[in-house]
Structures are given as structure tokens and as C-alpha cells.
Amino acid sequence: MEISESITLQALALSHAKELLGAVDTSRADLAVYMPWTDTLTDMAGARGYINARKNGQLYGSQWFAIYYNGAFSGVFGIKYIDPVTKVSELGYWLSTAVRGHRIINQVLNVILPYLSSSTTVHTVEFHCLESNEASIRVVERTGAKLVRYVDNTMDIPNKDQRLGIYALKLKMT
Structure with missing residues (x-):
């Protein structure tokens, strides 16, 4: 799926x-602050396990994508699930x-959000x-998502006493 000339x-x-x-290897120190899976993704078996866990997660509506920026693998984007009841x-x-700082995720969201609105039953997206994680919060706030609540963080990461903010965006229905 082409997002822009430089992002697919x-x-x-x-x-x-x-x-x-x-x-992951070149970004491990940064990723480990927010992502609990970095400890298990240290070799090819871990990388395959990470991919299999997402591809075979069995959550309704989940879709996972490799992000390429200027032809290089640069990260992962996921529609983690679509709840058919709550939408x-x-x-x-x-x-x-x-590759951070190029608004890659916002460009991806500029394509994915209209897709979710027009081609699925989703009414609200959450982040x-x-x-x-100020950078991620800025990304989701640029979409118009608003903080709706905090929940306890249960992830095994450094500084685990911080809260997890749930940001929600109501989609315009087409």
C-alpha cells in the first residue's frame, strides 16, 4: 500500500x-523504554516469534504492516483489533x-483512518x-485524538509506575 512517494x-x-x-537492534535502547517485547526480539527466532504473534493473534480485524521509508524497513504499524460490538x-x-521526525506515522494515519471509516465498522480508534512517550502523544493528538482516561500500566518496561493514557478519536462516517 503506497502512503506517499517515500512511505509504503x-x-x-x-x-x-x-x-x-x-x-530493532539499531533502536533497542529507545524502543525498550516503551515496548516490552524488545527483550525477546534479540535473534531471528525472536523476530519470527514477534511476527507470528501478530499475524496469528486471532483478534478480529487485526492487520499488521511493515513500514518502509525510502525503501528501508523502518517499523511496524498495526490495526490491533476491531471490536465488532463496540466498533x-x-x-x-x-x-x-x-527515521523518527519525518511524520511517517501521521502520513500513515492520513490513509488508514479514512480506510477504517469507509471500509470497516469502526467508529472510534484508540491509541x-x-x-x-511525548513523541507518540504528539502523533495521536495531531490526528485529533483526545485523552479519555488513564489506566494502570501492566507492561514490563523500565519506569513501569507511569500510567497508560487512552486516547480516542471518533471517525467521520462516510
Whole structure:
């Protein structure tokens, strides 16, 4: 899926394992602050496990994508699930350190949000951001998402006493 001249999404597949591992290795210190899976993604088996967990998660409506920026694997974007009853979907993402600051995720969201609105039953998207993750909070606030509540953080990460903010965006129905 082409997002822009410089950004494309590919369905996440086992063939991405080597590139994914490389991106995590070069960004591990930054990612480990917010992502609990970095400890298990240290070799090819871990990379394949990460991909399989997302592809075979069995959550309704989930879709996972490899993000390519200027032809290089740069991160992962996920529609984590679509709840058919509440019509809520959670979106998640991470980027390698080298490509941050180019508004890549906002450009992805400029394509994904209209898709969710027009092609699925989703009425609301949620983003879960740790309260210290200022960059991610800026990304979701640029979409118009608003903080609706805090919940306790149960992730095994450094500084785990921080809260997890739930940001919600109501989609314009087409």
C-alpha cells in the first residue's frame, strides 16, 4: 500500500524477520523504554516469534504492516483489533530511531483512518500511550485524538509506575 512517494506499507510477513531484527537492534535502547517485547526480539527466532504473534493473534480485524521509508524497513504499524460490538479499534506502531521526525506515522494515519471509516465498522480508534512517550502523544493528538482516561500500566518496561493514557478519536462516517 503506497502512503506517499517515500512511505509504503507491506503486510507483515516472516520474510521481514531479518530487516525487523536489524531495525530493532539499531533502536533497542529507545524502543525498550516503551515496548516490552524488545527483550525477546534479540535473534531471528525472536523476530519470527514477534511476527507470528501478530499475524496469528486471532483478534478480529487485526492487520499488521511493515513500514518502509525510502525503501528501508523502518517499523511496524498495526490495526490491533476491531471490536465488532463496540466498533472500537486500537492502533499501534513503532519506528526505528533513524527515521523518527519525518511524520511517517501521521502520513500513515492520513490513509488508514479514512480506510477504517469507509471500509470497516469502526467508529472510534484508540491509541494507548505511556504518559512519558511525548513523541507518540504528539502523533495521536495531531490526528485529533483526545485523552479519555488513564489506566494502570501492566507492561514490563523500565519506569513501569507511569500510567497508560487512552486516547480516542471518533471517525467521520462516510
